[in-house]
Amino acid sequence: MTHDYKEELLTQHLQNLLGNIDSNSLSLLKEHLEWVGLAAGQTLMTQGEPGTTVYLTISGRMRAYVVDADGVEHMVREMARGEIIGEMSLYTDEPRSATVVAIRDSVLVSLNKVAFNTLLANNAQVSIELTRRIIKRLQTVQTRSNLARPVIIALFPITEDAQERDIAQQLREKLLLTGSVRIVDAVTIDRELQTPGISQIAAEDIETNRRIALLLDEIEAANDYVLLVGDSGPSAWTQRCSRHSDEILLLADATKSPVLHETEILCLMGRSGRSEATETLVLLHPADLRCPAGTNAWLDRRPVSIHVHIRPDLDRDMCRLARIVSCTAVGLVFAGGGARGCAHLGIYRALKEQGIEIDFVGGTSIGSAMACFVASDQPLEMVMQTARKAFSVNPTGDFNAVPLLSLISGRRLKRVVAASTLNLLGNEANLEDLWKNFFCVASNYSQATEHIMRRGNLIKSVLASTAIPGALPPVLENGDLLFDGGTFNNFPVDIMRSTRGVGQVIGVDLSFGKPRRIELEIVPSGWALFLDYLRPRSKRRYKFPSLLSYLMNVTILYSKSRQHVSRALTDLYFNPPLHRVGMLQWTKFDDIVQKGYIHGQEVLGTLSPSQLKPFMPQHNSNDSGKVDHSV
8 A cells, every 4th residue: 555545544534533633633643653564364462462552444354353251252343444443452451352353454553552641641632532532432332233344345256147247337336325436357457557467467476466455455545345356267366356355245146056166166265264255145036036945055055144135137136235235234123022013014014115125134923924024025015915814813823722832733823824935935935045134033942042043944933933932832943942032032133233234223122111010919819810801801800911921921021121222222113002902912913003004104204314314225316327337
């Protein structure tokens, strides 16, 4: 990176960090900073070692790892340009809390504690602004995603007809709505350096590698996004792209064989997990396909972080890919709550009418079933008709004659889920086959843990997520007993928040704000409750929940204790008033949906255009048919 670009980026990042700081104070701060260069895979700091320096990333990408009490290492955060690293060392003598490694070649500046103390003594503005900004960052870090937005994104074709250049151009047009974008391929490098064929010289040539690295750094410094288009095979240029990228999009024609491509074998396999770019599998489909199939065959062969199903001929799918790549995607989370979950569809209707596009969806219990409807990406009216038909009969009404494991046999619910899936998707799909990325949550009885499902049989997964203990039979999965996810996480906003690509989270919570008190000294006998039940509802003396409602509610008490944390992680929160709706009142489907719809309209109606903007899809102003083919 040349001196001019380094200084330009440094000034930009410091101004973003410190606000409107005057030029003299900025110059004084720069005098105390030292430049640090790291190669891909090199360690910046190690967990447990003393910390006396803070760093600011100028270019590149860093990844933080933490070793837990069991000695297992976890990736906890990624940091792109403009982010502070190790800031607590300025204020405490505590050891480093994480190990930080460069994912790719990176440039940083450092400020040690001695220099920081000098600034505190000599310049009040610098010290106050720096301290204020660092404290503000510490106060908000827990509410943000731990994944930084990628800047350099490589596109690698891994099948024939992967349309990599067309995809790059379409992706550029969408990303231009959020920032500057440059497409770079081997021809670009040869032309910019005025040396035909230089892009295909192996990286071992030190002088060639230096010239190309400087050019790529300058292009990165001048743009918000850089799209590196790889060759059709594992060329020297493709290998260089794999080492210089924050994220790699593996483009595949989904109708082709899922076997590993030469590029994957020679350029991507065997890399150090600490220094490798994140891989995203982008499966390309025809526009008229009803539902993808066989996604597991692709995922089983390659260690990708996520996959995305795209119909390149559909503008909305390309917009979705752009949002995922730019980490501005919208995730929708549905909570559990029995029949009250029908309100999810009413709120979904309100969101659709507002023009909000959903990119990721997940849920627990009945929320997982409703999330499937959304993830199918079928027309809204078809979704509503399918759901209405599914719940026209009570799905929890088939009681066991001998309730040894559960009060309800669960056969009717299984038929409802299977019929709905077939009607919407046309086949017995897996979770990973849904158009929109989907997850659901169950509880693992055998392991006593939360169980997050992103892959596997859709019907089985939804049944596991909805298997209320004592009410519905558990589901067996690899020797473990799975049951309703509400026990551990009835409102899984935290899972959505940590999903790669998600920038905004919409949550629909079905919990009640106030508990219902029962003004009695003791619980009446069984006979007294039975006789009271025979009275008209308006004349009953005892306001106890039914056995099934009691079982359904008691399983989510732990989750309810986490509600305030979940709500804090939600950017747009819905909590429809369903106090008079029973957990098993499935026959009130239309009424419950309408209540959700009205609540959705009311909440959205209170938001200003600026408040709605983060949830709204960007509209391309270049829809005139003109296409900019410059790279």
